Amino acid sequence: MPSQDSRVFRLPRPLRLENGAVLPRVEVTYHTYGQLNPARDNVLWVCHALTANADVQDWWAGLVGCGKYFDPADWFIVCANVLGSCYGSTGPLSPDPTTGRPAFRNFPLITIRDMVAAHEALREHLALARIHTLIGGSLGGQQAVEWAVQRPDVFDNLVLLATSARHSAWGIAFNEAQRLAIFADATYAADTPAGGAAGLRAARAVALLSYRSAEAYGRTQTEPDEDKLADFPASSYQRYQGDKLAARFDAYSYVTLSRAMDSHHVGRGRGGVAAALGRIRARTLVLGITSDVLFPVAEQQLLARHIRGAMYAEMDSPFGHDGFLLEAAQITHFLARFSTQTYAYEPA
Ligand SMILES: CC(=O)SCCNC(=O)CCNC(=O)[C@H](O)C(C)(C)COP(=O)(O)OP(=O)(O)OC[C@H]1O[C@@H](n2cnc3c(N)ncnc32)[C@H](O)[C@@H]1OP(=O)(O)O
Ligand SMILES: N[C@@H](CCO)C(=O)O
16 A cells, blocks of 8 residues: 655744745645655655645545556655645744744745745755656646756656746736735734635635636536526535635635735746746646636746747646646646657747
């Protein structure tokens, strides 16, 4: 039976953040699955998206698990919760060692580079000199591409799904609309663990519009009774999805992580996006989703154009952006091609 393990790693020293603030104590919760082989060349590192956790076998069950493309019988799989999240790594609800209280709204601005710094410390702690494959979608892809730019010597293969080199104005605007919903909830200012829950519910309903597609709503949420005047399924779906997130996440982490996404820009301080992506040495697969309105395929094409030798493919999916979580069969297909073929992206 392949082994599965959940642990907490405490960074040996305070973490200076990109904005100059210092987190005196940083913990990273991570899962591992399977065993490191004697050659230490079977490491898969998965970077999760906005509201997921380190248990990749749970949220990416179509890709990671017994009999799946990434089978723990073959791979040593690592997935670590991001800094700022509420799933075990240091975040706004963690007790601040200087006050003993959570920082809530005063938790400092975290960037994608800060997330990478925390996970880079974990990689060193685990003594993983080389990573066979680094994979991530959405915010996880932003983390993966940033990491591959920073440490071209570490990653042999890089797989980026539904992500970008720089968070777009459109994406930032979506995030700001969600934050406005949270700030409009008076309980957010109370700085309690449940503060802003109603705002978070509305924020998730807004976010969902960017994660799915008009086609998906039409297919799954169209009211069959043409005489009906109110109380449509699409409305209850929005409410249900808001409730579902509010029951498992907190508004302070949500604001922190959405701001981190906004900060994402691999070219910052590096002479621009093209120069930064040009540093990557990993064999790279970039996967876009045709119906993704949040990270349109043009953003994936830009990544593939500037990462040397990158393979590029598009998945057709009715799920929109969330296709990177749901289209396991298509992702498996392209991963299999990627593992056996070498060809570069050629712009049409
Ligand atoms: C601790 C943790 O849980 S963290 C790990 C889980 N989360 C993550 O990893 C984050 C990433 N995952 C996700 O964002 C999502 O889970 C996805 C994208 C993978 C799938 O989204 P889902 O919400 O499961 O799928 P979908 O959009 O089809 O909605 C189905 C749900 O809506 C409900 N629903 C569908 N239509 C309606 C409607 N008209 N009215 C009310 N509810 C409805 C269904 O009953 C179903 O409920 P359930 O989730 O309780 O089974
Ligand atoms: N549905 C994803 C966000 C989109 O990347 C999540 O909740 O993590």
